[in-house]
Amino acid sequence: MDITFVKIGGSVITDIEKPNSARIDVIDRILSEIARSRSSSRLLIGHGSGSFAHVPAHKYKVNQGLIDGNSMKGAAITQNVAARLHRIILDRCNENGIEALSFAPSSSAVSNKGRIETWNIAPIIEAMNRGFLPVTYGDVVMDSKQGVAIASTEEVFRYLAMHLMPKRIIIGTDVDGVYTSDPKKDPDAKLIEAINESNIAHIIKESARGSTKIDVTGGMKGKVSNLYSIAMETGAECFIVNANVTGNLYKAISGKECKGTKISK
Amino acid sequence: MDITFVKIGGSVITDIEKPNSARIDVIDRILSEIARSRSSSRLLIGHGSGSFAHVPAHKYKVNQGLIDGNSMKGAAITQNVAARLHRIILDRCNENGIEALSFAPSSSAVSNKGRIETWNIAPIIEAMNRGFLPVTYGDVVMDSKQGVAIASTEEVFRYLAMHLMPKRIIIGTDVDGVYTSDPKKDPDAKLIEAINESNIAHIIKESARGSTKIDVTGGMKGKVSNLYSIAMETGAECFIVNANVTGNLYKAISGKECKGTKISK
Numbered sequence: 001m002d003i004t005f006v007k008i009g010g011s012v013i014t015d016i017e018k019p020n021s022a023r024i025d026v027i028d029r030i031l032s033e034i035a036r037s038r039s040s041s042r043l044l045i046g047h048g049s050g051s052f053a054h055v056p057a058h059k060y061k062v063n064q065g066l067i068d069g070n071s072m073k074g075a076a077i078t079q080n081v082a083a084r085l086h087r088i089i090l091d092r093c094n095e096n097g098i099e100a101l102s103f104a105p106s107s108s109a110v111s112n113k114g115r116i117e118t119w120n121i122a123p124i125i126e127a128m129n130r131g132f133l134p135v136t137y138g139d140v141v142m143d144s145k146q147g148v149a150i151a152s153t154e155e156v157f158r159y160l161a162m163h164l165m166p167k168r169i170i171i172g173t174d175v176d177g178v179y180t181s182d183p184k185k186d187p188d189a190k191l192i193e194a195i196n197e198s199n200i201a202h203i204i205k206e207s208a209r210g211s212t213k214i215d216v217t218g219g220m221k222g223k224v225s226n227l228y229s230i231a232m233e234t235g236a237e238c239f240i241v242n243a244n245v246t247g248n249l250y251k252a253i254s255g256k257e258c259k260g261t262k263i264s265k
Numbered sequence: 266m267d268i269t270f271v272k273i274g275g276s277v278i279t280d281i282e283k284p285n286s287a288r289i290d291v292i293d294r295i296l297s298e299i300a301r302s303r304s305s306s307r308l309l310i311g312h313g314s315g316s317f318a319h320v321p322a323h324k325y326k327v328n329q330g331l332i333d334g335n336s337m338k339g340a341a342i343t344q345n346v347a348a349r350l351h352r353i354i355l356d357r358c359n360e361n362g363i364e365a366l367s368f369a370p371s372s373s374a375v376s377n378k379g380r381i382e383t384w385n386i387a388p389i390i391e392a393m394n395r396g397f398l399p400v401t402y403g404d405v406v407m408d409s410k411q412g413v414a415i416a417s418t419e420e421v422f423r424y425l426a427m428h429l430m431p432k433r434i435i436i437g438t439d440v441d442g443v444y445t446s447d448p449k450k451d452p453d454a455k456l457i458e459a460i461n462e463s464n465i466a467h468i469i470k471e472s473a474r475g476s477t478k479i480d481v482t483g484g485m486k487g488k489v490s491n492l493y494s495i496a497m498e499t500g501a502e503c504f505i506v507n508a509n510v511t512g513n514l515y516k517a518i519s520g521k522e523c524k525g526t527k528i529s530k
Contacts, residue, residue: 107368
C-alpha cells in the first residue's frame, strides 16, 4: 500500500497568539479525519510546534546552534516544550483509539547545520509494517557542526521521504494554498493550483525579489522551496491544503478532489 | 573524563501504590544530588516507570509482544504513559537549571525478543560531548521478532554500556542493596557488600532454588544477574544503593564511601 505523509501545521493545532495553548477540539477533529482515511494508504504524521516551541526557539536562537552561554539552556527548554505539544497529540491519539507511536527526531537523528544526516528509522519502518501510526514532529536535534539545530517538520519529511518514498505528502496549514499575492490584503489574489517545473522558477524568482505579485512570504516561501525539492528528489506529489476546513485533510489523504496547491516535479 | 550511568528506580520517584503519581519532592532532591556530582564524571541518567507504565504494561502483557487484538492498543498506551513520567523528569531538570536532553529508546532502538539490537546512539554521544545531561528510560520498543517489547532501564544500560564503556553504573533503588534474606522479614538478614566471581554462582544458585537464605527476589534477582553480565562484558563497576537516603546517590556517583552492594567482575 502507498505511503502518505501528513503534516499538521503548528498554526492549526495551537493558538498562535497564546503560548503553550493547544486547540484540543481541532486536534480531535483532525485525528478523526486521519483515522477515517487510514484505509487508503499507510500514514506517517508529523506536526509543527506553533505557540509551544517557537517562543523559546526564537528567544534562544536555537537554529543558530550553541552560540553563547544561554544556548544549552535554550536547547533543553525548547526540546522539552516541543515534546509537550507532541505528548498532547499522542494523548489525543490514545483517547481517540488510534494506535499511534511517538518518534522523536531528537532521540535518533543528528543533523549537519540543520540538515539531518544520520537517523535510525528502522523503528519507524517496523511500526508502519505492524500497522501503527507513527507520529513525529519538528524538533531540536543534536548537530555535528553547530551543536544543536532545529529540524523542522519539513526537514524531517525530506529525510524520511528519501528513505520511505511516499506517494503523497499533505501539508495541512491555515491557508488554502499558495496565492499570487496575499489574499488578506489583495482582493485579486489568486490561488496557484499547481506548482511544477513550468512555473517554479518564476515563483521562486518573484518571491526572491520581494515582489508583491507572488507573495510566497515567510513560512510559505520556505515550504514551497522545500516541497519542490522533495518532489524533485523522490517523485512525491505534495499538496498544501487548509486543515482548518473540515474534511480537507480527509479528502487530500484519500486522493479526492480538494482545494489547495499541488507541488510536483 | 570517566562516564557514569545512574538509574533512578521507578519505586523511588513514583508512589508505587498510586497509579501515575510522581514524587516531585524526591525527584527534585535526587536531581540536586546529580547536579552536585556532575563535576566528577560525565553522567547519563536512566529512570524506571514505577506506577506509571507498569500498570498498562502488565495489563496488556506488552513484554510478550503483539499477542492479541488488544496488544497494539496496549503498546501505544504503555509507551505514552512511560513518556509522561519521562516528561515530568525533564520538566524538573529544566526547572532546576539542569541542561538535560531526552533520549527515548522507542524513537531509535529496535530489539529482538526484548534485547536491543540496533540503536543510533550518535545523538547521545554528541549530547555528552557538548556537556548536556542525557536522560533515557525503560520504554516500549519495536521488536523485530514479536512486534513490540519492553526494554527495561537495565537493558537500555546494557546496550549503552557496551558502546559507551562507563566506569561506574549506579542503581538507585528503595533498598540498601542485596541482602542474604528479606530484611523486612528476617532480623538476621545481612547486606551483601560485594558480588563478584567469588560468590555470584552461589547467589544465583540459591535464589534460583527459591531458598530463603539468599533472597534475591523479583526485580532484585533480575537486576543482579543483568548487572553482573554488564560488569563481565564491559568491566564497569555497578553499585546498588538506596536512593531514598539523602546523599547516597551523590556519594555513589562521586566515588565516595556509600552503603550498598558492589557488583563487579
